[in-house]
Amino acid sequence: MIADTFAALGGVALALVLSPFLRTIIDRTKARMAGRQGPPVLQPYWSLARLLRKGAVYSSTTTWIFRAGPVVTLATILGALCLVPFGGRPALLHFEGDVLLMAYLLGLGRFFTILAALDTGSSFEGMGANREAFFSALGEPALLLGVAGLGAITGSVSLSGIYGRIGTSAFLGAHMPAMIFILATFVIVYLTENARIPVDDPTTHLELTMIHEVMVLDHCGTDLAFIEYAGALKLWVLGLLITGLVFPVHTGSALLDACVTLACMFVLQIGVGLVESLVARLKMGRTPLLLGIAFVMSALWVMWVVR
Amino acid sequence: MAFFLLMSLLAYLLSGAGALLKGRHPAWGARIVPFGSLAASLFALVPVVYVLAGGSPVDFRASWSLPVGSFHLHLDQLSAWFALPVLLVSPIVSFYGAGYLRHHDRPLETDACGFFLQLLAGGMLFVLLASDGLLFLFAWEIMSIAAFFLVVFEHGDDDVRRAGWVYLVATHLGTAFLFAMFVLLGGMCGSFDFADFEGLGGVPDVVFILAVIGFGAKAGFFGLHVWLPEAHPAAPSHVSGLMSGVMIKTGIYGLLRVMVLANDWPAWWGWTFIGIGVISGVGGVIYALVQHDFKRLLAYSSVENIGIICLGIGVGVFGIGSAGPVARLAMAGALLHVLNHAVFKTGLFLGAGAVIQAVGTRDLDILGGLQKRMPVTGLSFLVASAAICGLPPLNGFVSEFLIYLASYWSVLPQGFPSVNLRVGGFVVISSLALIGGLAAMCFTKVYGTVFLGEPRSARVAGAADPEPCMAVPLRIVAALCVAFGLGGSVLMLLVSPAAARIHPLALAASDTTPLRDAALFYLNVTFAVCALAAVAYGLVRLRGRLLSGRAVRTGPTWGCGYPYGTPRMQYTASSFAQPLVVAFRSFLRTELGGDWPSGYLPGPSDFRTHTPGLFMHRVYMPVFAAFSWAAGWMRRIQHGGTHAYVFYILLALAAVLFWSLL
Numbered sequence: 001m002i003a004d005t006f007a008a009l010g011g012v013a014l015a016l017v018l019s020p021f022l023r024t025i026i027d028r029t030k031a032r033m034a035g036r037q038g039p040p041v042l043q044p045y046w047s048l049a050r051l052l053r054k055g056a057v058y059s060s061t062t063t064w065i066f067r068a069g070p071v072v073t074l075a076t077i078l079g080a081l082c083l084v085p086f087g088g089r090p091a092l093l094h095f096e097g098d099v100l101l102m103a104y105l106l107g108l109g110r111f112f113t114i115l116a117a118l119d120t121g122s123s124f125e126g127m128g129a130n131r132e133a134f135f136s137a138l139g140e141p142a143l144l145l146g147v148a149g150l151g152a153i154t155g156s157v158s159l160s161g162i163y164g165r166i167g168t169s170a171f172l173g174a175h176m177p178a179m180i181f182i183l184a185t186f187v188i189v190y191l192t193e194n195a196r197i198p199v200d201d202p203t204t205h206l207e208l209t210m211i212h213e214v215m216v217l218d219h220c221g222t223d224l225a226f227i228e229y230a231g232a233l234k235l236w237v238l239g240l241l242i243t244g245l246v247f248p249v250h251t252g253s254a255l256l257d258a259c260v261t262l263a264c265m266f267v268l269q270i271g272v273g274l275v276e277s278l279v280a281r282l283k284m285g286r287t288p289l290l291l292g293i294a295f296v297m298s299a300l301w302v303m304w305v306v307r
Numbered sequence: 308m309a310f311f312l313l314m315s316l317l318a319y320l321l322s323g324a325g326a327l328l329k330g331r332h333p334a335w336g337a338r339i340v341p342f343g344s345l346a347a348s349l350f351a352l353v354p355v356v357y358v359l360a361g362g363s364p365v366d367f368r369a370s371w372s373l374p375v376g377s378f379h380l381h382l383d384q385l386s387a388w389f390a391l392p393v394l395l396v397s398p399i400v401s402f403y404g405a406g407y408l409r410h411h412d413r414p415l416e417t418d419a420c421g422f423f424l425q426l427l428a429g430g431m432l433f434v435l436l437a438s439d440g441l442l443f444l445f446a447w448e449i450m451s452i453a454a455f456f457l458v459v460f461e462h463g464d465d466d467v468r469r470a471g472w473v474y475l476v477a478t479h480l481g482t483a484f485l486f487a488m489f490v491l492l493g494g495m496c497g498s499f500d501f502a503d504f505e506g507l508g509g510v511p512d513v514v515f516i517l518a519v520i521g522f523g524a525k526a527g528f529f530g531l532h533v534w535l536p537e538a539h540p541a542a543p544s545h546v547s548g549l550m551s552g553v554m555i556k557t558g559i560y561g562l563l564r565v566m567v568l569a570n571d572w573p574a575w576w577g578w579t580f581i582g583i584g585v586i587s588g589v590g591g592v593i594y595a596l597v598q599h600d601f602k603r604l605l606a607y608s609s610v611e612n613i614g615i616i617c618l619g620i621g622v623g624v625f626g627i628g629s630a631g632p633v634a635r636l637a638m639a640g641a642l643l644h645v646l647n648h649a650v651f652k653t654g655l656f657l658g659a660g661a662v663i664q665a666v667g668t669r670d671l672d673i674l675g676g677l678q679k680r681m682p683v684t685g686l687s688f689l690v691a692s693a694a695i696c697g698l699p700p701l702n703g704f705v706s707e708f709l710i711y712l713a714s715y716w717s718v719l720p721q722g723f724p725s726v727n728l729r730v731g732g733f734v735v736i737s738s739l740a741l742i743g744g745l746a747a748m749c750f751t752k753v754y755g756t757v758f759l760g761e762p763r764s765a766r767v768a769g770a771a772d773p774e775p776c777m778a779v780p781l782r783i784v785a786a787l788c789v790a791f792g793l794g795g796s797v798l799m800l801l802v803s804p805a806a807a808r809i810h811p812l813a814l815a816a817s818d819t820t821p822l823r824d825a826a827l828f829y830l831n832v833t834f835a836v837c838a839l840a841a842v843a844y845g846l847v848r849l850r851g852r853l854l855s856g857r858a859v860r861t862g863p864t865w866g867c868g869y870p871y872g873t874p875r876m877q878y879t880a881s882s883f884a885q886p887l888v889v890a891f892r893s894f895l896r897t898e899l900g901g902d903w904p905s906g907y908l909p910g911p912s913d914f915r916t917h918t919p920g921l922f923m924h925r926v927y928m929p930v931f932a933a934f935s936w937a938a939g940w941m942r943r944i945q946h947g948g949t950h951a952y953v954f955y956i957l958l959a960l961a962a963v964l965f966w967s968l969l
Contacts, residue, residue: 052853054857055854055857055858055859055860056854056857056858056859056860057859057860057861057862058859058860058861058862059861059862059863059864059865060861060862060863060864061676061760061761061863061864062864063678063679063685063759065678065689065759071843071846071847071850072843074846075839075840075842075843075846076839078839078842079835079836079838079839079842082835083835093831093834093835095827095828095831096712096824096825096828097708097711097712097715097825097828098831099715100707100708100711100712101699101708101831101832101835103740104697104698104699104704104743105699105839107696107697107698107743107744107747108693108698108699110747111693111696111698111747111751114747114751114755115689115751115754115755115759118751118754118755118756118759118760118878119678119755119759119760120760120864120865121675121676121759121760121761121864121869121874121877122864122865122866122869122877123866123876123877123878123882124866124867125866125878126755126877126878126882126883127878129751129755129878129883130748130752130878130882130883130884130885130886131886133744133747133748133751133752133883134748134886134887134890136744136747137741137743137744137745137747137748138741138744139744140740140741140743140744141736141737141738141740141741141744143740144711144736144737144739144740145733145736145737145740148714148715148718148732148733148736149718151715151718151719152718152719152720152729155719155720155721156719157712157715157716157719207866207867217865217866218864218865221854222849222850222853222854223850226846226850284886285889285890288886288890295737299733299737302729302730302733305718306718306726306729306730306733
């Protein structure tokens with residue numbers, strides 16, 4: 001029990017320290033694919049440090065909502081971090097239905113991000129806000145249904161229970177197709193929620209085509225640092241949902257499990273980088289179709305699990 | 308205990324009559340309704356709390372001079388639970404209403420409004436207490452007709468009269484089905500008393516179908532919901548709050564009351580509820596998203612929430628058949644959503660009312676920037692909006708958590724669940740998630756376009772928070788959203804007896820462990836959000852410390868000459884909903900119109916979108932037009948000529964003679 005708590009605390013600490021590094025991996029992968037050198041390894045950390053040293057400019061249109069946005073976003077993602085198991089060990093806080101709290105905490109953060117964007121009164125940010133709201137609404141059923149499928153396979157309704165019980169047998173047994181479809185769903189949701197290609201392009205230069213980046217145009221300094229850090233943590237938190245599926249071997253040693261999870265997480269980021277290098281971004285009107293496909297795939301587990 | 312119930316009904320009646328007969332004391336009139344309502348609530352809360360805390364049901368019979376039916380009042384756990392929102396919301400609404408109508412220019416009608424408000428609240432309580440078919444219909448009509456007079460309060464307006472007409476027709480069509488239902492039930496057991504109905508042991512399919520249509524018309528199931536988006540914008544805002552938050556729930560109550568008469572629940576009942584839930588939930592929220600009218604949007608959102616309640620009931624129906632906590636959790640979630648929706652929807656309507664009174668329009672597209680001008684209204688509206696999206700730590704999350712938890716349980720292989728249950732849970736999870744996401748889109752749109760950004764028209768300029776008699780009820784509702792959210796565990800324990808009451812007659816269940824467990828799980832949520840609030844506070848302090856001593860300036864919003872345009876260039880409610888309109892165009896059939904810019908040097912141009920109601924324009928209006936046409940055709944034989952009528956009489960006599968010879 002106490003050992004589990006310490007392991008979970010270790011997982012949270014790792015996330016807090018290493019999550020900005022995930023951006024480095026993605027950017028480096030993309031740079032290599034394009035034949036460039038890429039940014040220094042610690043670039044995301046330097047960026048955060050630089051932002052934290054800055055002053056702030058607030059739009060005169062905005063209210064307290066605008067200032068609350070980054071704080072709520074970061075706080076809710078920290079909450080989600082405490083609910084997601086790391087390396088097959090129970091998370092810091094786990095109970096039946098904790099997946100709902102995780103999903104709805106992310107929803108709360110999004111709610112405030114969208115409102116903060118609308119608070120500026122800028123049409124650019126309005127565009128980003130409505131796209132984010134619409135696409136995440138379409139992504140939500142895929143995520144929750146996928147988790148329900150995992151629950152049906154493992155017989156648990158708690159994230160820690162699910163990821164603690166998933167073993168290699170789940171993949172090799174009769175449930176293999178279901179697991180593969182759920183994994184594919186999670187990958188699409190991962191790319192959507194983290195505003196990556198093919199849904200959103202974090203490096204685009206035209207506001208009209210942005211989704212997430214355009215919503216935070218008016219944030220600067222500390223606020224932007226909170227948002228960037230929250231974004232890095234979100235890469236980590238949702239990534240754990242995938243790594244727990246991809247490598248469901250429990251060695252019995254917490255240290256080894258942690259190392260395996262870390263390696264998986266890094267490989268996942270290389271995968272994201274590869275997708276971003278090789279795949280073009282979808283036309284905006286096509287994105288609902290992609291999320292519809294994710295939803296259908298997440299629903300397919302019923303065929304193998306319920307009979 | 309029955310004494311308190313009768314006193315409560317009497318208090319509603321007397322204070323309502325007092326509002327009409329107050330004589331030459333206008334100040335009196337403004338007070339008699341809210342305080343009467345408060346007194347009535349306090350009286351009725353005694354037996355309601357007693358029953359919910361585990362006391363025996365309260366029963367009261369009185370002599371009755373009609374040849375059929377009986378005056379039988381009965382308060383069991385189910386009616387006590389549904390009475391809670393009535394007793395909680397009606398005083399809040401009537402205090403607000405007294406302020407809302409204070410400056411109305413026709414005092415006589417304001418008094419009538421107070422009278423009918425009391426009649427509506429008392430009628431709802433009466434409906435919940437009535438334990439006899441005829442008495443129930445009697446109470447049902449008091450409630451429905453009182454609501455009609457409240458809807459047509461601004462009867463000088465054509466649209467309002469039309470809305471009142473639509474409501475009256477819809478509610479009476481629904482009541483016609485209920486008449487048929489009670490006559491069938493009464494015919495089968497020779498009495499109209501609910502206690503005798505229970506002796507029947509079963510509910511025939513036709514009774515259930517009549518109940519779904521009759522009660523569904525009141526509850527606003529998608530397809531039978533056409534009166535909601537008409538009546539809610541027309542009625543004064545506090546009335547809309549009471550109707551949308553509480554009155555439509557009497558439909559749910561009636562359905563559950565009929566269901567508990569049955570010996571067992573067939574699977575198709577579950578599928579009926581889940582089907583209604585999916586269609587009402589998703590349809591309601593999509594239609595809510597495309598509205599420009601503030602209160603019409605809220606009306607569609609009520610359809611959505613009725614859908615969520617039906618999803619819970621549907622899973623509960625399947626869960627009854629299998630061991631495990633599913634049935635209890637799902638029913639408890641549905642019942643809790645009844646209470647929670649009453650609270651936050653009232654808050655939304657009261658907030659909308661404050662805005663509408665301050666700016667004089669319900670058009671979302673010309674509002675904006677009100678958070679700075681109306682901070683109290685804005686904050687309350689924000690809390691209620693987050694609550695209706697089911698976000699923690701507010702009360703909407705408590706009930707959605709239970710319905711989700713039940714659905715997650717139901718897909719598990721444990722406890723030998725039926726395929727119906729597992730597939731039902733699967734459908735409910737996916738539709739609840741979609742509804743939740745779209746609701747968040749809908750309410751960020753409302754809050755964002757009304758309260759944030761720059762004002763889109765000059766109307767907003769002079770807006771200010773309402774006076775305390777309206778602002779205090781708003782604050783109370785927002786506080787209730789937070790309190791119910793944080794105290795979710797207590798609510799779960801409180802709803803347990805009512806949820807235990809909903810089961811088929813043959814299965815008397817009294818196991819309370821599922822909800823005790825759920826309450827324990829929910830304690831984690833309360834703990835987590837309190838910890839996160841502390842973290843958020845820490846982050847605010849951290850930011851304050853980092854920014855102290857540095858340059859913190861204010862400037863215009865960034866973006867391509869933003870200060871040089873007009874505020875009309877901001878994203879509007881219509882533009883916010885545009886991706887959805889495109890994605891669901893084949894379902895919504897939104898009409899686009901206006902003069903679009905053309906040529907190299909375009910002149911003035913305009914753009915309009917309008918989404919007509921699907922059922923109103925594609926089903927009901929054609930059907931009623933056909934009736935009207937048929938009636939017009941019938942007029943040919945009724946032209947007023949006496950000689951022709953004599954001929955008809957002759958024909959009729961001949962027909963009767965012929966028929967008797969056969």
